[in-house]
Amino acid sequence: MAVSTVFTISPAAANYRGFHVNDWELCIGCSTCQKVCDNAAISMVKIPGLPEDPVKGILNERPAIDYGRCCWCGLCVDICPTSSLSLTTEYVHTCHEDKLDSYFILPDPKGIHDKHVAVITSLGVKIQYNTRIGQDISIAELERDYDAVVVAIGLQKGRSTRIPGSDHKQVKKAVNPLRKTTEGKTFNIPHSAVVIGGGNVAMDIARSLARLQKEQYGDIRMTVTALEDFEHFLADAEEIKEAREEGIEILDSRGPKQCVIDDNGRLTGLVTLRVVSIFDEDGRFAPRYDDSDEQTHGADMVIEAIGQMADISPFGDELIERLEWNRGHLKVDQDGRSSEPWLCRPVTWYPGPTWFTRWLTDTA
Ligand code: SF4
Numbered sequence: 633m634a635v636s637t638v639f640t641i642s643p644a645a646a647n648y649r650g651f652h653v654n655d656w657e658l659c660i661g662c663s664t665c666q667k668v669c670d671n672a673a674i675s676m677v678k679i680p681g682l683p684e685d686p687v688k689g690i691l692n693e694r695p696a697i698d699y700g701r702c703c704w705c706g707l708c709v710d711i712c713p714t715s716s717l718s719l720t721t722e723y724v725h726t727c728h729e730d731k732l733d734s735y736f737i738l739p740d741p742k743g744i745h746d747k748h749v750a751v752i753t754s755l756g757v758k759i760q761y762n763t764r765i766g767q768d769i770s771i772a773e774l775e776r777d778y779d780a781v782v783v784a785i786g787l788q789k790g791r792s793t794r795i796p797g798s799d800h801k802q803v804k805k806a807v808n809p810l811r812k813t814t815e816g817k818t819f820n821i822p823h824s825a826v827v828i829g830g831g832n833v834a835m836d837i838a839r840s841l842a843r844l845q846k847e848q849y850g851d852i853r854m855t856v857t858a859l860e861d862f863e864h865f866l867a868d869a870e871e872i873k874e875a876r877e878e879g880i881e882i883l884d885s886r887g888p889k890q891c892v893i894d895d896n897g898r899l900t901g902l903v904t905l906r907v908v909s910i911f912d913e914d915g916r917f918a919p920r921y922d923d924s925d926e927q928t929h930g931a932d933m934v935i936e937a938i939g940q941m942a943d944i945s946p947f948g949d950e951l952i953e954r955l956e957w958n959r960g961h962l963k964v965d966q967d968g969r970s971s972e973p974w975l976c977r978p979v980t981w982y983p984g985p986t987w988f989t990r991w992l993t994d995t996a
């Protein structure tokens with residue numbers, strides 16, 4: 633259901649399906665839950681420290697749920713022969729000035745996160761907490777002391793379109809207001825905004841700000857402009873549908889040309905051109921535009937949601953210079969090795985919080 637009005641706090645219904653909890657003492661690792669899951673949201677993770685008796689059907693594996701795939705159908709809970717698996721009714725919204733938006737975080741009333749950490753440490757992995765690379769320990773020390781260093785730091789920084797005017801203070805990278813929203817920090821909500829980008833992050837920031845606009849100004853003035861046509865849109869169809877239901881205008885095949893700044897230095901909008909093609913004949917990203925089809929979208933904030941990149945400053949200038957890069961991403965071979973063979977990043981996507989143990993197993 634699309635949300636077009638401000639949420640109010642209310643307790644979950646008794647049969648609300650929140651997050652999975654599994655009693656490891658009761659669970660026998662039969663993997664029935666995994667087999668019944670039509671969404672392939674469950675992976676069985678081997679935990680060497682747990683008892684195993686294959687003759688009695690007891691295996692030292694436990695289910696890990698991928699919430700990117702789960703649809704909360706509850707089949708896994710219904711079918712669990714030991715009733716070890718259940719769904720909690722807890723849910724948590726992060727707040728902004730005591731008013732709620734749509735962000736959910738995983739509650740941890742029974743120490744679920746601790747269990748994931750226990751899975752990793754039970755395999756012999758030592759976790760060194762509160763250690764910042766580049767401050768508490770240098771990347772050169774890691775290179776010296778270890779055979780391989782795996783980089784799995786996520787993508788924290790937004791990319792810029794670098795169109796004229798994109799250095800204006802009212803041009804924001806989507807990750808920054810999204811982070812502030814999630815952390816409950818205050819910032820000036822634009823009365824009108826244009827988002828550049830057609831992926832789920834673009835929809836996410838557009839919908840988040842639209843709700844805050846509704847709350848603050850009583851109406852929504854939000855436009856999303858994307859390079860792709862609707863047939864090739866990057867965002868999920870459900871996101872597009874719900875964004876429209878919330879009153880967000882979505883324009884396809886529009887490429888950003890420049891941000892409009894008036895004589896007083898105030899940002900007033902974004903100019904876009906119709907997209908003719910996005911890739912050249914070699915498949916490289918090289919958008920071509922129809923200069924005769926120009927539109928100006930009025931806005932007092934422009935948000936760039938065209939992708940993220942890692943904050944590589946902890947690497948230091950010398951290593952950054954030595955490494956090979958591909959459009960801001962560390963270039964690696966099929967095994968995940970960068971141009972410095974000791975420095976790697978995982979190349980296979982492993983869903984769920986146990987990705988590291990599975991990556992370790994596959995690459996061992
Ligand atoms: S069905 Fe139940 S007992 Fe079997 S692995 Fe899943 S949670 Fe454990």
Ligand code: SF4
Nearest residue numbers: 669702703705706708
């Ligand atoms: S609730 Fe989620 S994990 Fe369980 S069967 Fe349904 S989709 Fe799979």
